[in-house]
Amino acid sequence: MGIEIEDKFDVPPEYEIPDLGGLADVAGPKSYQLVALYFDTPDLRLAARGVTLRRRRGGADAGWHLKLPKAKGVRQEITHPLTRSTKIVPPELAELVRAYARGAELKVVAELETRRSVTILKDGETGLVEIADDRVKGTVYGDEPKIVRWREVEAELLEGGTRQLLAKVGKRLRKAGASASESTSKLAKLLEPAPLPTAPTKPGSAGEVVVGYLEGQVKALLSQDPRVRRAEEDAVHQMRVAARRLRSALKAFKTVVTETGEVQEELRWLGTVLGEARDLEVIRARFGKALAGLAPELVTGPIQARLGSDLRKREEEAYERIKEALSGDRYYVLLDALDRLVAAPALGKAAAKPAQTELRSVAAANWNRVTKRYDEAQAIEDEERREIAMHDVRKAAKRARYTAEALQPSLGADLGRLAKHAENVQEVLGTYQDGVVAQETLAKEAETARQAGEDTFTYGLLIGIERNAAERAHAEFPRVWKETVKAVSKVL
Structure with missing residues (x-):
């Protein structure tokens, strides 16, 4: 797996690659003949999302390639060795596009034959930038196969290169007559999939801002799906x-x-x-850090195994349940509903109103909800019930933060400040809540260890550390709340 960073250029048939001397050592050109079969659903669901799945032979990287969008000019590439079959996608790759295919069959939709001439900029033996000059014959399969021919140039950043060098290469290519390609891939140029439908909203309206934000979050959720299936770091969290x-x-x-x-x-x-x-991932890392900070003589019994490998096993079991859920109809129905939500939302009267006035009042109302929850909690005499109510304050603060963050790009920096203030409240209350949960988890693990006849001294030590951290956050909160209320009054 790697991250692909490249610039693509459209060039005329008579285009000549300019002299790249002076930028770095130049190796090549070297020629290759490439043949790639592209797989998608019959209605091109992958291509519509900027996803490319191909089987390619020829060249230095023959095999299966899955390219997933991350950001403009950047894609995540996952590879798999070449298989004999030209019709069946390897199960490992088919699994990673489930959120895009949603049960539809993956079949060959196009074939690309490419005569490639490769020039590499190097520093000694280290590759910096690869320039590929491609003459392409594309065939679209269907009732009547369609053949298209074109030429394009790609400049791809290699492991030893920098974005600055890539930009200099692009400048020389453009000066020689190349123009930035509007297509994200050869397949997109060949198939020209229909763009995803978007909601008809009025420019500058509340509807435009909200639907745009929702669309961005739907894309963010989808982009994490393959990473979650591969159990990549932080993917579940994102x-x-x-x-x-x-x-x-x-x-x-x-x-x-x-x-x-x-x-x-x-x-x-x-x-x-x-x-x-x-939650298991976070608490395992939390306990691992705490144990690492203790003197060796304070760590007794097999506590590291119980709080490390045992929790990891539970975490792995939880991952399997996630994968099962992400492969079920309920998940696909949700994804379809999210697509409809951003393409054809049910818009209320407020959607047509100016974003500046309508949405700013929403941000203020969400912060007022935080203060209301706080006042309600403080009015409760029973300490245990009051602490439960303070958890609602934390949730309200998180919602106020998310709301302000959603609006900040459109409505201004003061919404960013509001988001930060709400986050401060959320974090202090979260530190307290995390400490309470950690104590409960440690107490359960300690009881299991005790029944197994193990030394539980270190469990008690960790519980004491977590209790102190929670109490510090609890004691700190009144000051944070007072300062936050004062700061928010200046924003709103």
């Missing part, structure tokens, strides 16, 4: 955050985008599915 942001936005902007109750509930379900593995 997918869970996207689901939470979507749900929070649908609640906050319910007068702009209406009739979303069912989608909200399904996003809650997805967040719960992802939450078990994420």
Whole structure:
């Protein structure tokens, strides 16, 4: 797996690669003959999302290649060795495009034959930038096969290169007559998939801002799907955050985008599915750090195994449950609903109003909700019930933060400051809550160890550390709250 960073250029048939001397040592050109079969659903669901799945022979990197979009000019590439079959996608790769295919058959939709001339900029033996001059014959399969021919140039950043050098190469290519390609890939140029439908919203309106934000979060959620299936670092967390942001936005902007109750509930379900593995991941790392900070003589019994490998095993089991959920109809139905949500949302009257006035009041209302929850909690005399109510304050602060962050790009930096203030409240209360949960987890693990006849001294030590951290956060909160309320008053 790697990250592909490249610039693509359209060039005329008579184009000549310019002299690249002076930028680095030049090796080549060297010629290759490449033949690639591209797989997609019959209605091109992968291509519409900027996903490329191909089987290629010839050249230095023959095999299967799956390219997933990450950002403009950057794609994640996952490779698999060449297989004999030209019709069946390797199961490992088919699994990674489930969120895009959603049960539809993957079949060959196009073939590309490319005569490639490769020049490499090098520093000694280290490759910096690869320039590929491609003459392409593309065939689109269907009722009547269509053949298209063109020429293009790609400049790809290699492991030893820099973006600055890539930019200099691009400048020389353009000066010689190349123009930046509007297509993200050869397949996109060949197939020209229909763009994803977008909601008809009025420029500058609340609807435009909210639907645009929702669209971005749906893309963020989808982009994490393959990473979650591969159990990549932080992927579950990022997918869970996207689901939470979507749900929070649908609640906050319910007068702009209406009739979303069912989608909200399904996003809650997805967040719960992802939450078990994420929580275990966080607490395992938390305990590992705490144990590493103790003097060796204070670590007694097989505590590292119980709080390390045992929790990891539970985490791996939770990952399997995630994969099962992400391969089920309920998940696909949710993804379809999210697509409809951004393509044809049910817009309320507020959607047509100016974003500056309509949405700023939503941000203020969400912060007022935080202060209301705080006042309600402080009015409770019973300490245990008051602490439970303070958890609602934390959730309200998170929603206020997400709302402000959604609006900040469109409505200005003061919404960014509001988001930061809400985050401060969320973090202090979160530190307290995390300490409480950690103590409960340690107490359960200690009881299991005690029943097994193990030394539980270190468990008690860790519980004491977590209790102190929670108490410090609890004692700090009144000051943070006072300062935050004062700061927010200046923003709103």
